[in-house]
Amino acid sequence: MKALTSTDIKSLTLFSQGKVRDIYTYDQDQLLIITTDRISAYDVVMKQGIPGRGKLLNQLSNYWKTKFSDIVPNDIIIDNVDEMDKLTEQEKNICRERSVVVKKLNVYPVEFIVRGYLAGSGWREYNQYGRIVDFVPPPGLRQNSKLPLPALTPTTKEQQGHDKPISWSDLLDIVFESVAEKIKSIAVEIYTQASEIAQNHGIIIADTKFEFAHNKKDEIFLIDEVLTPDSSRFWHKDEVKEGQSIPSYDKQNLRDWLDDQKWDHQSPPPDLSDEIIEKITIKYQEIYELLKS
Numbered sequence: 001m002k003a004l005t006s007t008d009i010k011s012l013t014l015f016s017q018g019k020v021r022d023i024y025t026y027d028q029d030q031l032l033i034i035t036t037d038r039i040s041a042y043d044v045v046m047k048q049g050i051p052g053r054g055k056l057l058n059q060l061s062n063y064w065k066t067k068f069s070d071i072v073p074n075d076i077i078i079d080n081v082d083e084m085d086k087l088t089e090q091e092k093n094i095c096r097e098r099s100v101v102v103k104k105l106n107v108y109p110v111e112f113i114v115r116g117y118l119a120g121s122g123w124r125e126y127n128q129y130g131r132i133v134d135f136v137p138p139p140g141l142r143q144n145s146k147l148p149l150p151a152l153t154p155t156t157k158e159q160q161g162h163d164k165p166i167s168w169s170d171l172l173d174i175v176f177e178s179v180a181e182k183i184k185s186i187a188v189e190i191y192t193q194a195s196e197i198a199q200n201h202g203i204i205i206a207d208t209k210f211e212f213a214h215n216k217k218d219e220i221f222l223i224d225e226v227l228t229p230d231s232s233r234f235w236h237k238d239e240v241k242e243g244q245s246i247p248s249y250d251k252q253n254l255r256d257w258l259d260d261q262k263w264d265h266q267s268p269p270p271d272l273s274d275e276i277i278e279k280i281t282i283k284y285q286e287i288y289e290l291l292k293s
Contacts, residue, residue, distance in 0.1 A: 003048065004054060009087070019045050030077060030104055031102050032084070034095055035098045038054075056284050057225060059288070061224075065226050102223070105223065107157075112187045112209065134169075135153055144246060150191050154170075190210065205227070205232055206235055234250060
């Protein structure tokens with residue numbers, strides 16, 4: 001299988017392009033989102049893609065959005081390519097299983113990160129300062145410790161570079177307090193329910209990020225990718241241990257490989273080896289099958 005790293009949908013106009021997704025204007029208030037097989041690390045897109053990765057990300061995200069539609073509406077309008085009448089048959093084949101038509105909404109410029117465990121940047125901040133911005137976990141926790149309750153630790157949503165952690169008061173400078181409280185409740189509830197589902201399949205969701213938007217009526221919608229290996233830290237429950245690194249079903253394999261290559265994160269990235277491409281492919285397929293089994 002060849003990786004899809006670029007698209008050219010001539011029937012539509014390109015709206016924007018992200019690290020992974022190509023977005024086209026589908027209708028006046030609708031967008032076509034194509035999840036390619038591109039993969040990035042350290043905010044840099046690799047030269048090679050991971051075959052089939054985009055299909056897994058798209059289908060897993062759609063699965064979760066649909067499952068939690070009773071908690072919050074989502075942006076999906078069409079998830080069946082055969083119903084996307086504006087596309088040619090050739091374009092439908094390109095988009096199949098990796099595309100969705102969504103509502104064009106006003107995006108809140110915040111990433112709402114929910115943490116159930118002390119890992120990644122959350123652990124680094126806690127280890128150094130005893131807190132994650134203004135969230136203060138109990139003292140004496142170790143790397144990968146489970147938090148007493150899921151915690152919301154929002155960040156900015158930067159167009160370039162790293163997102164920046166923000167406090168609750170910073171968040172209230174961006175959205176109304178009533179909106180922030182509602183989104184917090186929604187995000188924590190989705191995380192809690194998803195964690196229970198995942199644990200039944202042997203998976204721990206250590207943390208994840210959500211994005212939300214609103215329409216002209218100020219109704220809140222769940223958007224972007226949801227509970228995928230790109231937006232979440234997944235662990236196998238049998239491998240969870242405090243105080244040490246845990247293998248994860250995400251891009252950490254790629255970051256570790258790049259570090260082994262002594263890449264400086266600035267110059268053009270090295271070509272991915274066949275071995276690391278295969279390893280990442282297997283990991284993504286494995287978590288997809290575990291969560292949807």
